Amino acid sequence: MILHPRNYLLLLAGACCLWTGCLQPRHDVADARLEAYPALQNLLLVTGRFYSGGQPDGDGAFAQLSQLGVKTIVSVDGATPDVAAARRHGLDYVHIPIGYDGVAEEAGLSLARLVRDRGGPFYIHCHHGQHRAPVAAAIACLAAGDVDGSGALKILERAGTSREYAGLWRDVENYQVPAKDAELPALVEVATVESLAAAMAKIDRAYDNVKLCRKANWGTPYEHPDLNPAQEALLVKEGLRESARNLAGEYGDEFKRWLTEGEFLAQEFEDSLKADSAEDEISRKFQALQKSCRQCHDKHRN
Secondary structure (H helix, E strand, O other), X not given: OOOOHHHHHHHHHHHHHHHHHXXXXXXXXXXXXXXXXXXXXXXXXXXXXXXXXXXXXXXXXXXXXXXXXXXXXXXXXXXXXXXXXXXXXXXXXXXXXXXOOEOOHHHHHXXXXXXXXXXXXXXXXXXXXXXXXXXXXXXXXXXXXXXXXXXXXHHHHHHOOOOOOHHHHHHHHOOOOOOXXXXXXXXXXXXXXXXXXXXXXXXXXXXXXXXXXXXXXXXXXXXXXXXXXXXXXXXXXXHHHHHHHHOOHHHOHHHHHHHHHHHHHHHHHHHHHHOOOOHXXXXXXXXXXXXXXXXXXXXXXX
16 A cells, blocks of 8 residues: 555654653653652652652651662752661662752763763652752753753643742753763762851852842842842742751751741741732841841851
């Protein structure tokens, strides 16, 4: 039988669709199957060999990762990974911390090294599994050639990654896969995380950006069109939260309480910006945050 060219093209298109379906997971079926692993918060099947989710907590979570067929766990959180628990369940750990403000170049290169050197399946996690982990998974998929740029952004949409983390979305969209002969960083089980001083410096930068927005009546400054006051407030809040969670231990309980109070006040300040409150109300929330920061600095820094 001789096919008309138009019919041949239709058959070819249909075959391509079937082949694509084999490569991409059926999300309705996959998501239902993942409900059988309740110890893994925000568990998401990204592609056939990549999962993302929250930090595994306790042997039950690591056992479920093993049941999923995971071979390598990748933490992009600042907390020290539980390497011992992973080993008890025959799992490897790789630690590639990333922040809420974006994916540093070295982290992007490390994710490329991951897919070059390890076969997977991979479970990539942050703290809760909704923002940084899907971003790292999307970049790993780009580096592996499993998705294109559009597919990488769809991973973030499926995970519910907030667009308020503009730097994370930006760095997925702009990621460039390293050349095959590029020198890539070594992979480690436990990375050296930034010091408290470095974390505070990041918070200070976001704080300074907030003050620029204040001069613009809590809008985007004309001279800095890339600044969004609510996003900068979010970065201050996340910086305080992660510092309290991962870096405050050696400084005592009182210092941790100051950071926790600052996080609460930063949340209220952020909420007022997102609610488009009156300028006076936004300013009051910011002044409360400023006061808390000054009191903490007077006692612990100055």
